[in-house]
Amino acid sequence: MNGDTVTIPLGSGAEFDRVRAIAEALGEAAGPLGDDTAPVPTGEGMLVVSTDVSVENVHFKRAWIRPVEIGWRATSAALSDLAAAGALPAGVTIALTVPHDVSHDDVIALMAGAGQAALAAGTKIIGGDLSSGPVWSVAVTVLGHAVRPMSRRGASVGDGVWVTGWVGGARAAIRDWESGKEPEPTIREFFVNPLPRLATARWLAEQGATAMIDVSDGIAGDALHLAAASAVRIEIDIARIPLCPAVPLVAIRHGDDPAVMGARGGEDYEILCTLPASFDGAEACMTDTGVPVARIGTVVSGSGAIMLRDGVGVDIHGFRHEV
Amino acid sequence: MNGDTVTIPLGSGAEFDRVRAIAEALGEAAGPLGDDTAPVPTGEGMLVVSTDVSVENVHFKRAWIRPVEIGWRATSAALSDLAAAGALPAGVTIALTVPHDVSHDDVIALMAGAGQAALAAGTKIIGGDLSSGPVWSVAVTVLGHAVRPMSRRGASVGDGVWVTGWVGGARAAIRDWESGKEPEPTIREFFVNPLPRLATARWLAEQGATAMIDVSDGIAGDALHLAAASAVRIEIDIARIPLCPAVPLVAIRHGDDPAVMGARGGEDYEILCTLPASFDGAEACMTDTGVPVARIGTVVSGSGAIMLRDGVGVDIHGFRHEV
Numbered sequence: 001m002n003g004d005t006v007t008i009p010l011g012s013g014a015e016f017d018r019v020r021a022i023a024e025a026l027g028e029a030a031g032p033l034g035d036d037t038a039p040v041p042t043g044e045g046m047l048v049v050s051t052d053v054s055v056e057n058v059h060f061k062r063a064w065i066r067p068v069e070i071g072w073r074a075t076s077a078a079l080s081d082l083a084a085a086g087a088l089p090a091g092v093t094i095a096l097t098v099p100h101d102v103s104h105d106d107v108i109a110l111m112a113g114a115g116q117a118a119l120a121a122g123t124k125i126i127g128g129d130l131s132s133g134p135v136w137s138v139a140v141t142v143l144g145h146a147v148r149p150m151s152r153r154g155a156s157v158g159d160g161v162w163v164t165g166w167v168g169g170a171r172a173a174i175r176d177w178e179s180g181k182e183p184e185p186t187i188r189e190f191f192v193n194p195l196p197r198l199a200t201a202r203w204l205a206e207q208g209a210t211a212m213i214d215v216s217d218g219i220a221g222d223a224l225h226l227a228a229a230s231a232v233r234i235e236i237d238i239a240r241i242p243l244c245p246a247v248p249l250v251a252i253r254h255g256d257d258p259a260v261m262g263a264r265g266g267e268d269y270e271i272l273c274t275l276p277a278s279f280d281g282a283e284a285c286m287t288d289t290g291v292p293v294a295r296i297g298t299v300v301s302g303s304g305a306i307m308l309r310d311g312v313g314v315d316i317h318g319f320r321h322e323v
Numbered sequence: 324m325n326g327d328t329v330t331i332p333l334g335s336g337a338e339f340d341r342v343r344a345i346a347e348a349l350g351e352a353a354g355p356l357g358d359d360t361a362p363v364p365t366g367e368g369m370l371v372v373s374t375d376v377s378v379e380n381v382h383f384k385r386a387w388i389r390p391v392e393i394g395w396r397a398t399s400a401a402l403s404d405l406a407a408a409g410a411l412p413a414g415v416t417i418a419l420t421v422p423h424d425v426s427h428d429d430v431i432a433l434m435a436g437a438g439q440a441a442l443a444a445g446t447k448i449i450g451g452d453l454s455s456g457p458v459w460s461v462a463v464t465v466l467g468h469a470v471r472p473m474s475r476r477g478a479s480v481g482d483g484v485w486v487t488g489w490v491g492g493a494r495a496a497i498r499d500w501e502s503g504k505e506p507e508p509t510i511r512e513f514f515v516n517p518l519p520r521l522a523t524a525r526w527l528a529e530q531g532a533t534a535m536i537d538v539s540d541g542i543a544g545d546a547l548h549l550a551a552a553s554a555v556r557i558e559i560d561i562a563r564i565p566l567c568p569a570v571p572l573v574a575i576r577h578g579d580d581p582a583v584m585g586a587r588g589g590e591d592y593e594i595l596c597t598l599p600a601s602f603d604g605a606e607a608c609m610t611d612t613g614v615p616v617a618r619i620g621t622v623v624s625g626s627g628a629i630m631l632r633d634g635v636g637v638d639i640h641g642f643r644h645e646v
Contacts, residue, residue, distance in 0.1 A: 005580060010548050010551055011544065011547025011548045011550070011627075011628070012547065013544075018547075020467045033550070034475075035408075035474045035475055035552070036373060036404040036405075036407040036408055036474070036475070036535075036536060036537060037371035037372060037373040037405060037407070037408040037410065037467070037469075037472070038371060038372055038373070039358075039369050039370070039371055039374050039472065040369075040370040040466075042369075042370075045629055046362050046363075046365075046495070047363040047365075047370065048360035048361060048362055048363065049360060049361055049363050049414065049416055049449065049450055049464070049466065050359060050360040050361070050416070050450055051416040051417070051450055051452050051462070051464055052418070052450050052452050053418035053419075053420060053452045053454045053462065054454075055455070055456040056418055056452050057457075058454055058456060059454070081359040081360050082360060083358075084359040084360070085358075085360040085421050088359065091372065093372055093373070093374040094374070094441050095374045095375070095376035095418070095464075096376075097378055097460060126372065127374055127377050128374050128375045129374050129384070131376050131377075131378050131381055132378070132459060133378040133381060133458060133524035134380075134457045134458050135456060135457055136461075137420060137456060137460055139373070139374070139376065139418035139452070139460075139462030141374055141418075141464040143372065143466075144360070149362065150357070150359070152357075153358075161560050198545055213359060214359060221334065221336075224334025224335065225333050225334045225339075225340055226378075228333070228334050229333070229357070229358070230335055237547055240330055245554075247577055252348070273646045276610050294616070299616065304334075305334070310541075315348070
C-alpha cells in the first residue's frame with residue numbers, strides 16, 4: 001500500500017477497503033499510501049535505514065498486549081535503531097501479517113498504534129504491505145537522516161560508558177507474565193509503550209559521543225556488540241545501572257538479583273553510548289532533553305565486555321531472540 | 324543486522340554467528356551489515372521505498388519452492404515495485420522469520436537467493452532482521468532513486484495500455500501444484516524466478532509512459548487500480564494479452580480459458596503501463612531492453628476496468644491475497 005488519505009488509488013475489494021480504513025485511522029500519520037512505492041521525504045545528511053520484525057509468541061504474546069500497543073511497540077523498537085544512529089526519522093513502512101480470523105478493528109488498532117508512534121517521533125507511515133499468516137507479525141522499516149551517523153564503532157580506550165533513562169522494566173514485565181501474574185501498570189508500561197530516545201541520542205551525538213547502540217539485547221549483550229565493533233573492552237559496574245522504578249521489587253519477588261536483571265534486561269530501547277572521559281553533561285542532558293543519562297562504566301583496552309560488582313566479574317547472560 | 328563482510332561488529336552468540344554466515348553467503352551482495360542502521364547509497368532523483376511480505380502457505384508452499392527460490396522470488400517481487408516507479412534500486416532490507424527447526428543451510432540458501440536477486444538488479448542487501456516464527460515469512464523493503472517517479476496516476480483518455488513480457492505463468496504453475504501435479508520446468512520457472520522489469524520500465528518511462536503498475540494482482544485487478552488512481556476507464560482486449568509459453572496448454576488441461584488465465588493471473592511481475600497513442604516503440608523496446616512490450620488496450624473516459632473478448636465484456640476475478 002502506499003494515494004493520499006482522501007483518494008487512495010486502489011480498485012475495489014476487501015483488501016483495498018482495508019488499506020483505505022487504515023489510511024483513515026492513521027489520519028495525519030499517513031503518508032501517500034496506495035501506490036507501488038512512496039517518496040521518502042528529503043532531509044539533511046545521510047539517509048540510513050533499519051528493519052525490525054516483531055513476531056507473536058516470540059517478541060510478545062497476545063494475552064500480554066493489546067493491538068494498539070503491538071503497533072506502538074514494534075514501531076518504537078524500530079525507531080530506536082534510528083536513535084542509535086543519531087538520525088532524524090524520515091518515514092516508516094510496515095509489513096503486517098495477521099491470522100484470517102483477526103477482527104478488522106484489531107488490524108486498524110494495531111496500525112493506529114504504529115501511526116501514533118510514528119507521529120510521536122515526528123514522522124509518518126509512508127508504505128507497507130498486508131498479508132494473512134498463522135500469527136501476528138509486524139516488520140517495520142525505518143528511514144532517517146543523520147548529519148553525523150553514529151555507529152557501534154568508535155569507542156576509544158578511556159571513554160566513559162553511559163546509558164540513557166532506566167532499564168530492566170521490559171524484562172520485569174516479562175518475568176511477571178511468564179509466572180502467570182499481570183505486571184503492575186508502571187512495569188507493564190515499560191514493555192508495551194517504550195519511547196525511542198531520538199532527541200536524547202541526537203543530543204549525545206552532538207556532545208561528541210564516540211559510539212552508540214540501542215539496548216535491545218540487554219546492556220550486557222549490547223556492550224559486547226559495541227566492544228566487538230570498536231575493538232575495545234568494556235567494563236560496566238552493574239550497581240550503577242539505573243533501574244526502572246519497581247524493578248528491584250519485581251526482581252526480589254522472583255528471587256532475581258535486581259542489578260543482574262538490569263544488566264540482562266533487553267528491549268528497553270534505551271541508548272548505550274561511549275563519551276570522552278571529559279564529558280560532564282548529565283545535568284544538561286536532563287535539562288535539554290528531559291531524559292537522564294548515567295555513567296555506568298569505562299572503555300579499556302582488550303576485547304569483550306565484563307559486568308562487575310564491587311570490582312568482581314558477574315556472569316550475566318544477555319536476553320535475546322535467537323533463530 | 325547491518326559491519327562489513329570482513330568484520331561484522333557483533334558480539335558472540337548463535338544469532339550473531341548466523342548474521343556472519345549470511346554476510347559470507349551474500350558475498351558482494353552484502354552491504355555493511357551488523358550495525359543498528361545502514362547507510363542508503365545516494366543517487367540521482369527522488370528516493371522511493373516499498374515493502375512487500377511473502378508468507379509460507381499464503382504466497383508459496385515449501386513443497387513447491389526451494390529456499391534459494393523463496394529468497395529470489397520475494398526480493399524480485401519487491402524490486403518489481405521499484406520497476407513500476409521507474410526507479411534504479413539503491414538497497415534492499417530483509418526481515419526473515421523462520422521456524423526453530425529450520426536448518427542453518429536453508430536460512431543461508433534463502434538469503435543467498437535474496438542476494439542474487441539484489442545483485443541481478445544492481446543492488447545489495449543493506450540490512451535486515453532475523454527472528455523465529457511458526458512459518459517462513461520474508462518481508463522485503465526496497466529503496467530506489469527515480470528522476471521522474473512513475474505512479475498509477477497519470478493515464479489520459481486516448482492513451483494505449485501496454486504490458487511487458489508474458490503473463491499467466493505463475494498462475495499456471497499454481498494451478499498445477501494445487502491439482503497435485505508438479506508444473507513443467509518452463510512454467511515452474513515463471514513462478515519461482517520472476518525477473519523484475521527494471522530496465523524496461525525505466526525505458527518506458529523515458530518514452531513518456533503516463534502511468535505504471537506492476538502486475539502482482541493480475542492484469543484485470545491491476546488495471547482497476549490504475550484506472551481508479553488515474554480517474555479513467557481501461558478497456559483491455561484479453562485476446563491481445565501475451566501469454567507465457569505453455570500457459571494455453573496448462574489452462575486447457577485444467578478446463579480454463581487461456582486468455583482468462585492471462586487476464587487473471589497475478590504475480591507475474593510484468594509492468595502494465597499507459598503510453599500516448601502515438602507510441603510505436605514495441606520493436607525498439609525489444610532491441611533496447613531485450614523485453615517485448617505489447618499493446619493490449621485503451622484508456623477511455625469513465626471509471627473501472629473492463630476485459631473484452633471480441634468487444635464483449637468478460638467476467639474475470641483478480642487473483643489476490645486478502646487479509
